[in-house]
Amino acid sequence: MTVRLILAEKPSVAKNIADALNIKTKKDGYFEGMNYCITWAFGHLVELYDAKDYDGKMRHWKMDYFPFIPAAFKYKVKSNPRNRAKTDGGAAKQLKIIQSLMRRSDVEAIISACDDDREGQLIADSIIYRGGTKPKANVYRLLLNEWTEKEVLRGLENLQSNASMQPLRDAGISRQWADWVIGINLTSVATLKYQQGKSGALNIGRVLLPTLKIIYDRDQEIENFKPEDYFKLAATFQTVNNHEYEGIYRENKTEKFKKKELLEPINEAIADKPAIITDKQVEKKKEFPPFLFNLSNLQGYITNKYKGWTSDKVLKTAQSLYEKKWITYPRTSSMALEESLVGKTAHVLKVHSEDLPYKEEVHFSKTKRVFNNAKVESHSAIIPTYLKPKRLTADEGIVYTAIKNRFIMQFMPVAEYEETKLITKVLDTDLPGRFHSKGKVQLVEGWKKVENIQSKDAFLPSVNKEERVQIIGSDVTSHVTKPPKHHTERTLLRVMETCGKDYQEDENEELLGSILNGFSIGTAATRAETIKKLKDIGYITTDKKYLLCTELGKRLVDTFPVKNLFDLAFTGRLEKALSDIEKGKASKQAFLRLVFQFTTESVATIKQDQDVVIHQAASKRATNEVLGTCPQCGGKVKDGYKAFSCSNWKKGCNFAIWKNDKYLAAMRKKPTKTMVKTLLKEKKAFVKGLTSKNGKKFNAYLSYEKNEEKDYYSWKMEFLK
Template sequence: MAGIVYLCEKPSQARDIARILGATNKTKHYLSSSDVTVTWCFGHLLEMASPDRYGEEYKKWTLETLPIIPDQWRLDVRPKVKAQYKAITQLVDKAGHVVVSTDADREGETIAREILDCCRYQGQISRLWLSALDDASIRYALDNLKPGTETEPLYHAGLGRARADWLVGMNLTRAYTVVARTQGYDRLLPVGRVQTPTLRLVVDRDREIKSFKPVPYWDLVATLATDGGETFAAQWQPPADVADDKGRSLDERTARRMAQQIEDAATRITAAVTKRERVAPPLPYDLGTLQQDASKAADMGAQTVLDTVQSLYETHKAVTYPRTDCRYLPVSMFGEAATVLDAMHRTYPDADAAIAQADSQRRSRAWDDTKITAHHAIIPTTKHADLSRMSAAERRLYEMIRTRYLVQFYDDHKYDHIILSIDIAGATFRATGKAVVVDGWKAVAASNEANGEKINNARLPAVSEGDVCRVAGTEIQAKQTRPPAHYTEGSLIAAMKNVASMVSDDRLRKILKDTAGLGTEATRAGIIATLIDRGFLAKKKKKLVSSDAGRALISILPGAITNPATTAAWEQALDEISAGRITLDDFVARQANWVCQAVDQVQQRGLNVPKGVEPTAQKKCPKCGKPMRKRTGQHGSFWGCTGYPDCTTTAQIGSKQRRKNAAKG
């Protein structure tokens, strides 16, 4: 027996755990002591087998061989990691106890468990559930191993995700590509369970912007003066018959008549309301909100944020597990607050005043056991960080994370929201202002927003109901409605997270939870990067825009494939598997049935390539009349009929055409 084998996700993780366990004997494939072995993967060592591994007939892309629904799913060892896989299987064969020590999430569970399944391991399985990689956190996790049965549903969810991706990608990519070729569209039509609906979000937004027609409106602002000589601005509230649903005046002449009407008119304060507002500190970060804020504040791409915060977690041990979708903290961690604050204080040797003034006994709403998912929010660890070893991007993200934690120990921000209603010649005007009462947490992390509502920070004079003012001036401000903003990586991440809020279909809205989204915290950045790499999206400065190819793809594919709500419902089902409420077999059976219906539809009805999507093959077959497309053989390019193999007609490409092809590269 090899004693206890700890199976980690990557070498760096294995080294950290081995150091605490005293496994100092080093080999190429593992670290060990007399009774403990720590080995590692390189992410997924196994990958889903390609369709041709299920039969020779699947080597060619034809509609007749679809759908491909495996009876027994196959995994292949990735070629570059065969030596490491072999070493792990030899260790597992001799082990009586394996501790799954991969990242504490769905994919981490799958990386380890799929190896154990392939090895047909029958021994004891425990789970090392790490929330951070500093020494104290590792020791705590080692002393509190979970039984393997507790986290096994995560593995089933991981298998469900992989199999759903395979079924959709392999079958529908083939189906739509093959049919599109018969209509002269000679391009790969990649269909992804998450990538395709994500692309549609951007395409729909770009179309909305392109078709947007600005509507002019006019604001009338009056400058009012009190008897004491103080002035303030008030805005006209136009009546419904000349305003849109947002209260904006759509008639310039009416606004200008009103401006003339109120000159030297009697003015009276009809209501003066002061509301004391309090704003709690913003919750600590999950990965998605960190990506959104870093996109706004530092123009950092989503993948860059993920890679950077992963380095803060793995290399610097400065923050807790980053691939989390939770913004709350367990109550049990409140007792560590003073230690974390002290570590932060030591990180800043010039004695950061904001940390020194924090009240470690103040418990904010962030500590709430009922809101904890598989992980808690991203916060600093109890290990003080060495800023000199961090890159500029790492320091920036660490500062953001530590500030979000720090504000939990400050009072609420309090201010008076003042609303004045003014009657001027029978018309209603309104003035708003803000008077800060207690800075609270905003002394540490300033913001001009309160509960999502932007408040005018202008100070208003001390006036009361019934007071009289005079009109000191008027201004007509000509404005236009604006189109929605282009997506950025940050705002697209937010849209992917909150697809449920964008669903118009009543039936789907009832099915989806408020938190239903596309992908997971760990995968969204990679999905966006893949769409950019494939040329379906482009990044122009901070904006994400769809390419011609991206818009064409969404135009060709039916709505059932591109609908973000469909994929969000699937992702929600994966969460149900993780929670043990539905089975893997049921989920995969439903996915297979859906794919069969989608393939049957394209087989029966073909594909509608809409106008504006240019086919790549313009030449028609002289024998059967079907489009011909360019192919490449041993002797160069030639025209081949898209009716192949029923029609085998070919034609040479002339020298003029070859020169054009060469010029295009």
């Protein structure tokens, strides 16, 4: 009897597949039953060599060693995230399990079930073809947009040859190698050239710098903005029925006047004067719902509406919902659905509308706004699946409700409103201008009912053309032109997504669908990570929901000589080239030649640049002070250069509390010697002044405990009772 081996990207996805196939038997690292073995990765199990792995001399950076471009790129088991000098034990173990399953004599087919994108393709292929060996079994690809039982079973009946995924794999490899070459070379050379002190590095990246430049440019625009005064004349009119409305004086198509003196005589002249409505225009207009969410729009919507949310948090929450089978694939750039999904979508709508108080208004229809193959790039927009979640965390509830509501809106009546424009002429004067008024009346609430969206527009009383009215008040109001606002994650994501293409922030989202596909800064999947990294490395900071350049970020933009890396069009062309490789329209070799040449020239440019200091790194001295006893081996824990770590590390003890610990950094804290001493002695330490995601300060007990299953230490938090 033969079996089929399925490789999933994560344990949770493997469990979803096992559930769909009704497989209950779980072994060490895989499920087995019903003629299937289902195993999993933990995302990437292998990673590219570090420069020092190719050549020992690269352990120490010297200008003469760069540019460094390997003749052949090699992979190793991924490093331990807490100690990069060591291999990740869990990854190494799982890789052995997968390889032993692949070698089994009864395995007649290997099915790659990693995410249907270039990163998922790379994860699976780097494991299946590890070391350049072709497995004896045929390799197939399971391409799914959700992990529900029906979709898993349907997908297993419609497998594709993994060989047909070569363009996707080439795009994944091209992205990975390009970012390695640019990142390793330019970060190293820039740090040597422009940084004083040996702490950390001056991070340079293909997507990092143009994103920084977007924020820098907006900051400069605000800094250089010169406010100007202007004035308006507003009059209040009263109808014969004692209803009131306001009009703004307009002359020669302008209502903003630079000099107050121009309006004051007019204001005096119209006091208590009668007036007449010389024109009335009434127009019925339709308001369509916003398009279905893609990832960037979902991130923008949530981060703008809810305090304390970041794009990275939205992505992680959406990914959790996806892996729990409640939404479709979230890392998409599309705002429409494939036309083949009509029947399935109708079923999903029926499931989610059956309990709605306005269910009679929900009607399924196949429209181009929702179903449009021309607007789908790789993956359809994000929608709920036919499964209703029984329990959601608070964060999951926010993201899930937004996705579900946006989906239901598409099948509600179009909202309709009546827009009225009035022109009022003041009598008994010879004014060249007229007073203009505008108001709206909502006629059909339609899709706005889903989230109870209220109109903020002014209402006008019921009046007719040639009707007489009376001025009962007027005022010259002073105003000041305002600078643009600092970028938020929402506006930054939009600029990254459109590669800086001009748009108005309130412009119809249809613009996005018309932009050249693939021409962007990063991808839907990577933009959140880029914004997070800019914060983590200190190039940008946040002020409430706004993003601002730090002094370090400004100096980098002002000084770093490789200006192409700040150019949105240049980075957009690189991303477009990757998109073309994915579609089989461009070659991996040509793209990599371009990147290698660019890197070589950029290294030369930096070497020849003037000597300036962009970053004065704080010196981190290792005191080697003994802080306590190692809880793992009984050795001495000392204050080292990068970590408070066990002195028996050469004998294999990996206990360490890193000075740049990410868990603590997320709460704006760094481990101190006092904290470490207390942890080692008391097993937990009371830490004051931690900062929540909402920016609030709090205190808590922290302990640093070993996870026996995965062989690493992690933080645990307790609050005062």
